[in-house]
Amino acid sequence: MQNEITKPSNLLFENGELIQKGWARKLILDYNPEDIDAGSLRIKEWDYYAVLNQKEGYGITFTVADLGFAGLIAVVWLDFRKRIFIPDEVMPLFTRGRFNLPKSSMKGDIELDEKGVSLEFLKKSDTRILKFDFPEFNDGEGIKADLRLKQDPNMDTMVIATPWKKKPTRFYYNQKINCMPSKGTVQKGNDTFKFNGDDDLSYGVLDWGRGVWTRKNRWYWGSASSKFEDGPRFGWNLGYGFSDRSYASENLIFYDGIGHKLDEVTFHYDVNDYMKSWKITSNDGRFEMMMEPVIDRNSKTNLLLIKSVQHQVFGYFSGFFILDDGRKINVENVLGFAEDVYNKW
Template identity: 35%
Template sequence: MEQQRFTEPGPVLDAKGRPIPGYSTRSMRSYDRRAIHAAPWRIKEWDFYQVSDRTKCLQFTLGHASYAGQVGIMFFDFAEGRWIARFDKLLALPFGSLHMPADAETDGTLTYDKGGLFMQYETRGNMRILRCKKDDFETEIVLRRKNPHAMVINVPFDESPTRFYYNHKINCMPAEGFVRTGGETYHFDPSDSFGLLDWGRGVWPFHNEWFWSNGTGEVDGSILGFNLGCGFGNTDAATENILFYEGNAHKLGKLQITHEPDFMKPWQLVDDAGRVKLTMTPSFDRTTTTKVLFINNVCHQVFGRFDGFVVLDDGRQLEIKELYAFAEHAVNNW
């Protein structure tokens, strides 16, 4: 397949509200809510951060589907399969009141501070600071980017010419910080803890399904990051599949993620060109079910050990051994 790479700045949508398909490894397209040809309650915007090491994971969610919003934390030990802290605040009819940023890489601060829940994302150059406080729960995490590249795609949907998914994912961010909850303090050490940003904007069909996997770890003395996915939107012009290694980005074509009906059996991740062959051996299924208003979503985000290989643009094959990350399968109506 021949993917369309953006090399010049431009809009996400054309004058008729149709997505301009393609990908880049840095923020190059301009997202403008006013250009969207859809009812306000169909617009979806979220900023999701994940911080994990080889045993535990902390997730921050701040976003909305316009008629319903969410601010929440999930903190769990996937090695032992136990929850440590979990809370969500659902927001009815936010209609853009969260003031979500129009760019994933611009310096700024996104803050929610209401009803005893404080959450804040601060971006300063290559550093991102994540804070949250609610009752006895408190956390502050600092992420520092080690690879200047990202995965940025803009893809259409066959169901409608004005449906689109504009997505920006950043890997390879060593994480340092703490979580205090329930009288215990947990630490993330930058030597083996990494952060992920999943930044999404768009309008898509009410019923949808996707497979997604993302991870970062050390391979042969350098940081390797990957983003792999399939099933969501028309990816003929651009897939979300990419490797990050030694400060560079290595773009991939189409890929399949498969699993057994039992989500705790091994998953397979294999691309069409022979550049990815990974097996995930699960240890924890973080299943979430959301039913509110018109929303009915189910997501199995499964954490485990990845083994196999990936191939870089120059033909080098990297052996992956015991890299801890996740793969997920979501079926949504929202």
């Protein structure tokens, strides 16, 4: 079942349960934390950006999250040619909503200065401005970013609102915005790295999440954004593994600004060696990709109240997808990622 939500409403009833369940192309359900039926430690809110330059072979990711038990401000530098990643983060404890993240992805800014890390995530008309300064990154090497991501307001996005079957006041409300041409610079130590949008296939994705989660979850997520030479931008969002997906999946192809809905997908990979080839298939036969990994951005966190085991694998995808009108689109060596994440939070 793929229930598409087309009518705006509040996200939650006063008892904390979802009013509408399914997927949408825009963020049309209003998130109001005052309607949540849970303590502040159970509320999970985040903004995650990944900006990848396919032609030059580098990228950067940013995470701002308020997980109740703790906050997280994190950055990862990615060098796909050298096959290395450099992560760093600060994690203030028991934030419990103190970060005051916006209720919507479409308006509101994030401005934080925590433990020597300063950031501004600003929304100005159709542009997302990312400013980030972490002087102590990588043992004092330092990293500073100033990036502009252009979001076409008419472009489809992936939005999903699903509950947990056994606890209907637990819910996942999420938006993925793909295919945003990204321009600007990252200063890492003494080196400057440029991002030039369509010219060097630099694209950003936003993972915007708000919800009340159960304690333990494992999820799978995959994403890519690119552009055909002399052709349209395209990409995909894939995900499964948690909450009740009987209402909808979050699997969507993006092609020239239009979303094409998929049913269920499966990630086929070696759990003992994440650097072996991955295969991703859909049960409707409309998506089949092989991914050749170049970086396993892996991490383990165990802070008693919070435990996380992550394998975010970046690589190059080749295969095909089929649009709603039946057209088969072949792609080759598209930079993206697929991940396997376990969280106890």
